[in-house]
Structures are given as structure tokens and as C-alpha cells.
Amino acid sequence: VRQGFPEVIYCSNKPDDYLVSIYCKMFEENGEVFGTRASIHQYEIVKKKLPQVQYDEVSQILKIEKNDKKLTGRIAVCSAGTADIPVAEEAAQTAEFFGTYVDRIYDVGVSGLHRLLSKMEVIQKANCVVAVAGMEGALASVLGGLVKNPIIAVPTSVGYGASMGGLSALLTMINSCANGVTVVNIDNGFGAGYVATQINRLAGGK
Amino acid sequence: VRQGFPEVIYCSNKPDDYLVSIYCKMFEENGEVFGTRASIHQYEIVKKKLPQVQYDEVSQILKIEKNDKKLTGRIAVCSAGTADIPVAEEAAQTAEFFGTYVDRIYDVGVSGLHRLLSKMEVIQKANCVVAVAGMEGALASVLGGLVKNPIIAVPTSVGYGASMGGLSALLTMINSCANGVTVVNIDNGFGAGYVATQINRLAGGK
Amino acid sequence: VRQGFPEVIYCSNKPDDYLVSIYCKMFEENGEVFGTRASIHQYEIVKKKLPQVQYDEVSQILKIEKNDKKLTGRIAVCSAGTADIPVAEEAAQTAEFFGTYVDRIYDVGVSGLHRLLSKMEVIQKANCVVAVAGMEGALASVLGGLVKNPIIAVPTSVGYGASMGGLSALLTMINSCANGVTVVNIDNGFGAGYVATQINRLAGGK
Amino acid sequence: VRQGFPEVIYCSNKPDDYLVSIYCKMFEENGEVFGTRASIHQYEIVKKKLPQVQYDEVSQILKIEKNDKKLTGRIAVCSAGTADIPVAEEAAQTAEFFGTYVDRIYDVGVSGLHRLLSKMEVIQKANCVVAVAGMEGALASVLGGLVKNPIIAVPTSVGYGASMGGLSALLTMINSCANGVTVVNIDNGFGAGYVATQINRLAGGK
Amino acid sequence: VRQGFPEVIYCSNKPDDYLVSIYCKMFEENGEVFGTRASIHQYEIVKKKLPQVQYDEVSQILKIEKNDKKLTGRIAVCSAGTADIPVAEEAAQTAEFFGTYVDRIYDVGVSGLHRLLSKMEVIQKANCVVAVAGMEGALASVLGGLVKNPIIAVPTSVGYGASMGGLSALLTMINSCANGVTVVNIDNGFGAGYVATQINRLAGGK
Amino acid sequence: VRQGFPEVIYCSNKPDDYLVSIYCKMFEENGEVFGTRASIHQYEIVKKKLPQVQYDEVSQILKIEKNDKKLTGRIAVCSAGTADIPVAEEAAQTAEFFGTYVDRIYDVGVSGLHRLLSKMEVIQKANCVVAVAGMEGALASVLGGLVKNPIIAVPTSVGYGASMGGLSALLTMINSCANGVTVVNIDNGFGAGYVATQINRLAGGK
Amino acid sequence: VRQGFPEVIYCSNKPDDYLVSIYCKMFEENGEVFGTRASIHQYEIVKKKLPQVQYDEVSQILKIEKNDKKLTGRIAVCSAGTADIPVAEEAAQTAEFFGTYVDRIYDVGVSGLHRLLSKMEVIQKANCVVAVAGMEGALASVLGGLVKNPIIAVPTSVGYGASMGGLSALLTMINSCANGVTVVNIDNGFGAGYVATQINRLAGGK
Amino acid sequence: VRQGFPEVIYCSNKPDDYLVSIYCKMFEENGEVFGTRASIHQYEIVKKKLPQVQYDEVSQILKIEKNDKKLTGRIAVCSAGTADIPVAEEAAQTAEFFGTYVDRIYDVGVSGLHRLLSKMEVIQKANCVVAVAGMEGALASVLGGLVKNPIIAVPTSVGYGASMGGLSALLTMINSCANGVTVVNIDNGFGAGYVATQINRLAGGK
Ligand SMILES: Nc1ncnc2c1ncn2[C@@H]1O[C@H](COP(=O)(O)O)[C@@H](O)[C@H]1O
Ligand SMILES: Nc1ncnc2c1ncn2[C@@H]1O[C@H](COP(=O)(O)O)[C@@H](O)[C@H]1O
Ligand SMILES: Nc1ncnc2c1ncn2[C@@H]1O[C@H](COP(=O)(O)O)[C@@H](O)[C@H]1O
Ligand SMILES: Nc1ncnc2c1ncn2[C@@H]1O[C@H](COP(=O)(O)O)[C@@H](O)[C@H]1O
């Protein structure tokens, strides 16, 4: 537990034996364990040792979580398109694992503005808003103009052609002329959920 | 007059003598003459030969226009920030020179969404909407979701840092997930005014 | 039906269950349904529920279309090489689904100029020309100089080496010095067919 | 005053008349006025109308500030090299204008690690740390591992050669594997000071 | 005289003294001297020592040439726009200095195809065609399809926005799907004139 | 047979039926047929109809060639590393198919300069030298300084890391300060063999 | 043995027969043989002929090494994350094969600074330090400030999103403002181990 | 004196007062002072306080050096073109200031290979070779194959067009397939002189 946050395992490309052993070790030490970017295969090998482990195919999160977790404060995770949901879920579930209450507002891309506007009341209540979008990534700018608390923008690799694996969305977000927008790496839902939790805790959501 | 459009002079970097001579020749032939990207210096040298020539410092347009021009149809030119106005004016005045009626809706960037929404009634009447924006360039996507006619997106070189001279805005616009958005080169207000006129004419605005 | 256009499904990466359910729902509501970027696998799973669904392997379009569709107005879809045909067909079939009459002029790349010139008569009749090309993407510029109506340029990812997945063709087209050329994303045949239909309708092709 | 923050003027490239008039108008309305990226020339023309205006050549901030401003909470602004100080000051003075107490810790680049480590005690007290660095931009990552609150990373255009005007530092920071790091645009000290204030207020520093 | 070609001076940024001395030395040795990328200032300082030196402001070539030069063989130098003429002239005059007969065909950009087609008879007589173009650079591809001898494509830095100082034109030309096209560096008229001369000599133009 | 060159088939991604039919048609018309970038699978399907077809796994060339072909003139194809041989062979066999005599000089990369220097006598006899290299692509520059006839530089996609699929080698070659170097697309052995043949024919090798 | 270093085989993509034959030939000549980037498949085919060959799956090194090798001098190989170990091992084992004594210090990324600082005593003893890191690549800069001997920085392709296959880490390292840092290609552990050995030998470790 | 090296001042953009004061302070402390990237203006202001200061316009080095400096060991600084000499001199003079004996071998670019080869005897005596080159940067690779000690490659910003301010040369050098080549930032002569000195000292040149 560095800095009040339990360690999180980045499962991608970890060798099988090594992964199973750290899952076991961390579960033993903390009574819970949380990993991102896990494959179904990794789920299966961990389950053999830790049958209570849970896997979410959408977010690729593999975890054992304590039962009595109380979620406090309030953040919002917004996403533009259906294809951005995996990244949004990585953010939301990471924040929840760290004890943060999360409102999910999905499918509110700026090309259908009225859907987004109809959800503003709940979004404006958040201590921090995570804005997940690929393609042109305009969601963060629009939100930045509408909410008073920080926006954590997460570009996603969703798109084709000139989206360049998320670089276009990243550039859009970095160039945002709305105040209060900061950016994390492409597809880094984990990082956004982490920072959103830091802010939510500072705001009293402990 | 190629394809029903009078020839337009791209003044940038034209040698002085050459510029003055084509202004004179085109004015003689057509009774009017229109040039973009003109400097004050170019204005002054042309004025010596053609004292009636008019120069607009904002759009850098240098022209002699016929008095009785009737503007028909209807397009809208929208721009995000104050710094985008020169490009927006290049688009608007180009379209007007070609006989198109233009509504100007400036300073409606997406980080101040309510200003934009309050102008939608007039924007939605346009046969074609020119959307001019630098920085993150999200204006085109938001408009694309709100209007039923084509959007011509013009990225501008306004910005700093990762805006890369307009490339970021260009990528945003090319990746737009809103329907009906097509894109021209960075700062190419002229090109947008030209295409908007083509569409306006097809729509009956002749 | 937003803005007079039926909703279109972007099939790529949609989960099976979700895809089948929206195909069913949209067919029920509209008596027709249209999706792009569908795989053969997606065709097969949708066919189980909607046996009348039709799949075109070239364009990857998966649709049920009303029988009595009347095609009005006139656009042209031109493509440079054989390998660009899938994108050209996405554009053409999209426009047809929206009720637009389409002339297909394929294999008219600029390195064989006489083939292109021999087709100019029919191309010049179009309200809007879609120009599909990969590699160096010069087709749009050449067409821009020859036709009086708007050109929608579609760069394709066809090519190798320095084509950079279509970025070279995109840059060529964005830098076109021909008037009347606007650009959509790499391989975005759908977007081109959509805008071409908007323009065709404004031109009276309703 | 949108969202509890007084409006800030981005002076760069604003026409003289226009700049003077908004300075006057905003001073009248709010009894204070704050602008960034102002030139000495702009200082001189504004001073003619508002003799009490103050200009800081380092940060390029041009302002009239109320006397009785109370600074609350606590943030830290850290910078790597001497050349990064202008951006660091833009961040620090922006935060102070918004009422935030700021600790400045300059010249703590990672190639002289012991200087940085000797300042950690004060840095760790901050509700939010702004990390300003050009060249290779490693400061944000090192800080991310040492402090528990959010880091706002500001890449600067300081550098030469492959620094590409700050893009290298931006990429370094976006790829940071330290938790709690989010990024704003190159040289965007203002944006960092704004977000740091948002976080500081949520943390009770009001 | 390396490989049958007299040495050529690349004047750009050469210190004044150094430049004058090599002009004098080479004139003494060869009875002629030829330099590219010379400024007016460099012309003036060289003229003091070598009053017979000639300067062409368009091509920036500074030379003393033997009177009795016989031009043999035949190449064509084609250029797209007026702004490409300086580079075209660097190519043409370089080839002429090396003894090659040159046909100049300027202002034949592909957006005005009929001008180009009307000149094909003379172009097809060339042993080698130099194609100079900025912006979208499509001229090389069109020529490649029309002539049977090699095309040397010279991208120019003419353009704005996404032309990226000539990189777009370079990419267009490198991706050309026309046979017989090879490419030199942006604005490298000298290099093209050199290779065209090599080919012209091999073809018997000696 | 356009411009004295038989048509060549670019096999990559051609549908099976279509490929077989053009192989048959072209063989019928010309008594020979030549295709590049063919897969083993394509070899097998063509062989069913044209059992005499020959496939070279290294160059991926699939052809039926006339028996009595006489090779005239002389070009050299040089390559840097073992991994560049497939591209070098595409160039060499293309040139041979067009009737050019080819000297192959492989494995003469610049990091083993003495091997290259030991082969200069034969290389200098060529009417045109094709220089094939990946990684840092320095071979073309070194050759450019050593031979008097044109060098056609072919960057290859061989390499890893910052070779960026051949873009680094392409940039090296385009920036060559050696005279007489022109460049074709990454891996475009065919294009180099074509141009080398054009030059060889002009030099009398017919 | 060029320049006192035995030849090393770059196995990647070598044809099976060719690979086996050079392994045999080099073993015969030198009594040892060393190859990098070997696959398991390559291990298996070589083992058939040379049963004593050893394969390390982590570093992908395939070798037969003399028994009596004495390791002299001292270098350190440091790596940032678990995923960088394969590249670190390529560097370390290459150096060892060339006779260099190596200290391995892994998992000392800058986001966990105290781990790195606790290892400084051993690192500072090295004649040369190899710093292997992906993502943001800050390790080289931090080390550069702490050690007096040269740092060879190896960016790795470890990362996702804006890491761009290692280009971000490469840029970070090239822009390092710490003295004594030089950089090799992405993932080029071999190259780093080679140079470190050169330096170690110069320092007397022979 | 960190790590046995006296501090060096990077003069570029330092404010006048600040620069003068550190020159005075460092001269007082060390009896010598050394700065890079100094302008003539900076020379003049420093000279007022320290009349013995010496300025070299070529390398832009501004220094006071002790008289009795003994240069030991041996490195070579090689450069490709005349325009690369400023960077080469920054490297050479930096190394000399640190006590290293330097052989200068200039104007040995790879397009004139025989000049380079005629100097190999002296180059091969160096403990470390600094290779300075712009444009295509091939010098480092050629040297890498010819010398047994480390090569420090310095790309320069010399060039035009696709040289992209030195990025092309940087990529060439990073991709070098010659062993023993490592790379520093574009134009970073100082960095190369520093590392060369580190290596020279390890080799006994103290
Ligand atoms: N999806 C993710 N993206 C980025 N970083 C992550 C992610 N998941 C976990 N991490 C970070 O990676 C660290 C673990 O890395 P490792 O030691 O390689 O397992 C955790 O402490 C987190 O800081
Ligand atoms: N405009 C030019 N662009 C590229 N290379 C040139 C140009 N003009 C001359 N050169 C080459 O530069 C060499 C002279 O370079 P330098 O020794 O720096 O004067 C000549 O031999 C030509 O090969
Ligand atoms: N992992 C590696 N990365 C870069 N270069 C290597 C590597 N392994 C071996 N080499 C170099 O490649 C040369 C052999 O290349 P080749 O002749 O293609 O087998 C060796 O002499 C080394 O210089
Ligand atoms: N030309 C140069 N390029 C890169 N770094 C330099 C250069 N000259 C000096 N330096 C470094 O910059 C440091 C001084 O930076 P500063 O504290 O900004 O003056 C010195 O200690 C050197 O490490």
C-alpha cells in the first residue's frame, strides 16, 4: 500500500507463473487483489489457485475484492461511444476498488449533444469527471466548458484511418481550450481512475 | 471564369510587378477583381494603379467588387475563437464575392456551449455551414450533430504547443464521428467559401 | 431517422448479441436496416434471425433494403485502382441506400489519364463526385480541375511503404490546389456517401 | 466569473484597441483584471488607460490585482531548469490570482537529483504539485513516485534538436508510469495553475 | 571536375570571405564557376572581385559561364505553379550549365489539365522530364503515365497548412503509382538537373 | 505494352479468380506474363491453369518468361544486408524481364566498407546502379560518390525500432548529399528495376 | 573476429538452412557461437546439429560458449520495469560473451526512486552503465546525474498508447539534459552490450 | 566540479545580468570558465567585466581557460561538411577544455569517400571518435565499420527539405547497423565532447 493506494497489477504480458504467484501473494497480504489488462487465459490460470477471483471481459479487470467496501465521495465517468466502454470501465472499476463512488454516463459523444446535455445535472455533482473518447476526442472540451471541477481526459485507440491509434484524440484533448482539462495516456483508464480517486479523496470523499 | 466562378488571385509571395499587372488585367476583363492573402504593401502598390481597390486587414482580401451584386441562398460561417476570425472572414467574403448570402456566427467555440446553442436557429437555416476552429477543433463535430446540411470544416493554425500549426485541429476534424463533415486545408478559408458556394448554388441559391 | 437519414450501424467490433439485437430492432422499426464494416461471421449470426439479410463481401455492407426504393438525382463515385473498390462501393451503396442515383467510374487512376478523360462526360453530370484513391491520391486534384460541382475526396489505406496507411493520400488530398475538393477520413466511404447524398438532395435529387 | 473563476485574458495577438477595451471593461466590472502572454508593447498601451497595471516580464503576466487577496490551501510549483521558470511563474501567479497559496521549488531537474530530494518535505505538503520541465521532461515521473497527491505535468518548449518544440517532453509525461500524473499542453502554465486551484479548492483551500 | 561534372558551389550560409575565395579559385581553374542558393548580398561581394559574375534572382544562381557552351540532347523541366518556378529554374539552369538542352514548360499543374495536355508533344520528346510541384505534388504521377522516359520528381516547399514544408508533396511523389518516377529532396532543383543531365548524356546528348 | 514495357501484375491482395484470369489473358496475348508480390497460394492457383508458371520465393515473383530473351546493356543491383535481398531480387528480375543485363552485388553494406570497395570496378561499368538498403540506408550516398551514372535508391522496410518500417532509410536517401541519387518508395524493387531499364535503354542497351 | 569482437548472428528472419549452416561454420571456426533474436523454432533446428547449443527464452539468445571464459572489468545493466528485462538480458549476456563482468540491477524505474537510490553504490562502480527503459524512459537521465562514467541508454518498445513502439522513450533519452548519456536504437540490447564492452576494455577490463 | 568535470554554462537565452554574474562567479571560484551557445552580444557584455574572455564565432564558445592545460589521451572529431564545423568545434573545444587531446578531421563526408579513407590512420588511433554530420548522416555508420573504439554520433541540423532540422540524420545514426555507434541530440557537440572525454579518461588519458 504505497501512498494509501493498494498496489495494482498490470497483467499484460506477465508470464503465467509469475502472475499467479503475485496474485496469491497480494491476496494473502491484503485480503484483496486487483489487476488490469488481464486475458481470459490469465483468468483461468489464476482461478485454479484462487477460485473466488472475478473477471470482467469488458474492462479486462481480474480481481478479488473485499465484501464490505464502502464507496464515498462522487466522480463521474463519461464516455463517447460504445467502443470506448472498456476503457471507461477500467477507469470506473479502478476508482471503485479504491473506494470511490462512481456515476457512469456512457454513449454521450458530442455528435449527439442532446444526450449529453440531458445528463449534465448528475455530471455536475462529481468532484472529478473522467472523459473517455476516441476518434476526434471532443467530449473533454465540451465537458470542460460545462463543469466546474477537474476533467481527466482519456483518449482511446478507438477509430481508424487518421485516428492513428489514439494520437489524434490525445492531441485534441491536449489542445483543449476549455479550462480544467488534463490528459492521461491513450487507453489509460487505470490512470484516470487513480487520479480521480486522489481528487475525490482531497474533496473529502474518504 | 472557369466553371462559373471568376478567377481569384492568391497574392502571397507574388512579385510586385506581376501582381499589379494581373490585378489590372483582370479588372479590365471582368470589371471586378478579387485576391486573398494580400499584404498591406501589396494593397499600396495596387492602389497606385487601381485607386478604387479595397483592402480588409482582417481577412487580407484585396478586391474591387461590382456594386450591384445580389447575394442569394444562405450559408453560415461559424468560428470558435477571436483568433479564428481572419480565416472565417476569408471564407465569408469569398462566398459573398461569388454571390452567396452569408450569416456570420463568431466566437461560438465548444468550451462555451450555450453561446453556440443560442445561435442554432439561424445556423440550421443554412444550405451549408463553414466551421472554422483551431486548437482542438471540436466545433465541426458538435455542429455536425446539430445540422442536417453539409459542414465544411476549416482547421486553423491558431494555437500553440501541441497544436502543431493546425495539424491537431485538422486531425480532430478528419476523425469527426459526426455525419456530414468534410475538411479543407489548414487556414483555407477561401477553399471553404468556394465549396460552400458550389453547394449553395446546387441548392438553388443562384 | 435523424435529419432525414436512417441510422446506419458501424458493425466493426460490435459484440455478437448486441449486433443481432440492433439489427432486429432497427428492421422492426424501419422495415430496413443498413450496416457497414460487417464481417462474414456477423453476416452469419444476423442471418439466423433475419434470413433476408444481404451481405456484400466487397463493400462489407450488411443490409435489408426496401424493394421499392427510387434513386433520384445523380452522383458519381470514381476510384483510382482495383484495390480501392471496397471503399468506393461503401460510398456508392451508402448513397444508394439513402436514395441517391450513383454512376460508378472505377479504375481511372491518374497514371492512366486517358481512361479518366474518356469518362468525363458522365462524371460532369453528377451533382457531386466522390473520388476514392490510395497511394498518392492525385485523382481528387485532377477531377477538381475538370468538374464544376463539389468533389468529396476519400483517401484509402491502399499502398505500402511511405503510404503510411493512407496518411500520404490524405495529405495529398488536403493540399489539393484544385477548387471544390473537401476530404473525409481514410477509408471513410460511408462518410463520403452521406455527404454526397446531402448535396444531391440540396440539388433537388430528393 | 464562470464557475467561480474570474475570466482571464489570453493577450497573445489580440489587436491593441480590443485588448485595451477588455482590460478596461473587466477592471470596471471586477475591480481586478488578469492576462497572460502579454508583450511589453501591450503593457505600455494598457498602462496609458490603467496606470496601476503591473507587468512581469518573466511570466508575461499583465494584471491589476485586489490588495486584500488571501491565499489559502497549498500547492507546489516545481521546475526543472532555469529556462522553464517563465512557464512555472505563469502557473504560480495564475494560481495565486485565483486565491491559492503557492510554494515555488525551482531548478530541481532530475539530472541533479539531490537538490530535488532535499525539497521533498515541502513538496509533499501540497494538495497538488505542478511539474514544469522541458527537454526530456522526466521531473513529473520522479515526482509522481514521491508524492501522494496529483501531479499536473507541464511540458515546456525549452530545448533544441529532437525536443521538437516540447513534443518530446509532452510524450515523456504522457507515458509516465508513475501514478497520479496528468498532462496539459506545452507551455500551458495557465492551465496547470487553473487545475491546481480546482483541486486545492476541493481539498478545502477556499 | 569529378565524374565529368564541374564542381558546383552551394552558397547558402557560406561565410563571405570563404565564398569569394572559392569563386575566384574555381573561376581561375575552370574559366567558369557556378553556385546555387546565393543571396543578393553574396552576389554583391563576389561581383567586387569578379565583375563579370551574373546573378538570377529567381533561381538564386550566381555564375560565370563560358560563352561558347553548346547544349545537346533534350530534357524538359515542367512545373505546376508560379511559385514553383524558382526551383524549376534551379533545375533548368543547372542542366544547361552542364551542357544539356532544356525545354521549359511551366504552370501546367494538374488542376488545369488541358494546359498540360496541350504541351505533351514537346514533353514526350525529352530524354528525361523534371517535374517540379509543391502542394499536393500530383504532377509527377500524371506525367509518369504520359511519357516513356524517366521522370525526376522535385517536391517543393510551396504551400501552407498541411503541406508541411514540402513533406506532403514528397510523400505524394514517393507513393506515385506511375512507372518511371523517382524523387529527390524538397526544393532540390540542383539534384534534379544533375540527374537529368546524367540520363541525357547516357542517351547520347553529350 | 504501354511505352514499350509489357504490363506487370501487382499480385498482392488480388482476388483468386481475378488473378488467374489476368494471368491467362496476358499469357495468351503476349506469350509471357510477369507478376510481383505473389504468395505461394497464388502460385498454386495460377499453376493449375498455367503449369509452366515459375515462382521465386525470395523475390515473390510469379512469371512465365519467353525462352529466347536477350539481355542487353548493363545495370548493377547492390544491396546492403542479407535481409534486403528480396527487394534487390524484385529489382533485378524486373529489369531482366524487361531485357536488361544485371550484375548483382549483394551484402555490401557500408559498415563493411572493404567488401563494397572491392566490387567497385564492376559497379562502375553499369549504366545505372540500384542501391537497396534498410536500417540507416547509407549505401546510396556512398555509391553516389563513387559512380558517375545515376543511382536509384530503394529504401527497405528491414530494421526495427526507429527504422519505422523503412521511413528512416527513405529519409536518409532523400537527404543524400551525393550527386546522382534519386529515390523510390520503400521496398519498391519493381519501380527501381523499371527506371533502371528506362535509363539502360536510353544508354543504348536496347 | 573483426576488431577483437567475435561475429554475432542476428537470427531474426534468417532462413532455417542458412541459420543452421552459419551456426555450424562459426562454431567450427571459433569453438563458440552467439546469436540474438532467435526463436524457439530456431533453437530446435540448430540443436539437431549442435546438441550443446543453449537457448534463453527471456533474452532470445542462442549460443555455445567456451567454458573457461573470464569476465573482467565491470559494467552495470539497469532496467526500469519487469517488461524491460528481455532487452536488459540481451545487453548483459552480449557483454558477458565478449568477456565483460556485469552487475544486473533490475526493476529500478524512476517512479520508485528509493529502490534505485539503494543500489547506487554498486552502480557507481561500473566503467559504463547500460540504462534500459520503455514508457517514459526517464531512468537514463536520473542515472546520468548520479554516475560519473558513460551511460548507454536503451529505449524499449515496452508501453502502449503514445509510447509509439519506443519512439517516446528514445526521444526522452536523446533529449536528456544529464551529461554522459548516449543512445542506441529501440530494443537494441546487443548494441548497448557491445559499446559497454568497448568502453570497459578501454578502462582496462580486458 | 561535479564528477571531475568543471561546470559548463549553456549561454543560450540566459538574461544578460545573470550571465555576467555566473561568468564572474565561476571564474573567481575556478580560475577558468567555459560557456557554449554564446552570442556576440553576450561576449561583449561579459568582456566588460572579464576583459580576458575569449570568443570563438564558429563554435560560439565563450571562455577563459587556464594557460597550463595539458591535453592527454587522444580522441578524433570528424565532420562531414563545411556547415557541420560549428558543431564539430563545440565538441572538440569542449573536450579540450576538459583536458582531452583532439585530432580534427573535417570535410570527410561519405560522398567523397577517398578523403575519409586517406585519414583513417589517424582516426584509428583515437580512444573515441566523434562523428558529426547533417543531411543523411551516413558518416557514423561508415566510421563504425572502420574503427574499433566507440563512435559518438552527433546529428546536425544542417540540411533542408526532408532533413527536418536534423531528425533525418538522427534517425540514420540511431538505425546504424555498424557496431559501436551511440547517438546524442541534434547539434549537441557539447554532449559528445563530454562523453568522449569520459571514455578517454577511462582509457587512461587523464
Ligand atoms: N492499465 C494500466 N495502465 C497503466 N498502468 C497500470 C495499469 N494497471 C496498473 N498499472 C500500474 O502498473 C503498476 C504495476 O506495474 P508492474 O510492476 O509491471 O505490475 C501498478 O502499481 C500501477 O501503477
Ligand atoms: N542547391 C543544391 N542542393 C543540394 N546540393 C547542392 C546544391 N548546390 C550544390 N550542391 C552540391 O553541394 C556540393 C558543394 O557543397 P559544398 O562543398 O558545401 O559547397 C556540390 O558539389 C553539389 O554536389
Ligand atoms: N540484437 C541485435 N541487434 C542489432 N544488431 C545485432 C544484433 N545481434 C547481432 N547484431 C549485429 O548483426 C551482425 C550480423 O548481421 P547478419 O550478417 O545479418 O547476420 C553482427 O555482427 C552484429 O553486428
Ligand atoms: N551546448 C550544450 N548543449 C547541451 N547541454 C549543455 C551545453 N552547454 C552546457 N550544457 C549543460 O548545461 C548545464 C548548464 O545548464 P544551466 O544550468 O541551464 O546553465 C551544464 O552543466 C552542461 O551540463
Ligand SMILES: [Mg+2]
Ligand atoms: Mg471547466
Ligand SMILES: [Mg+2]
Ligand atoms: Mg449533420
Ligand SMILES: [Mg+2]
Ligand atoms: Mg472544380
Ligand SMILES: [Mg+2]
Ligand atoms: Mg504519486
Ligand SMILES: [Mg+2]
Ligand atoms: Mg512513364
Ligand SMILES: [Mg+2]
Ligand atoms: Mg555520383
Ligand SMILES: [Mg+2]
Ligand atoms: Mg553523469
Ligand SMILES: [Mg+2]
Ligand atoms: Mg566499430
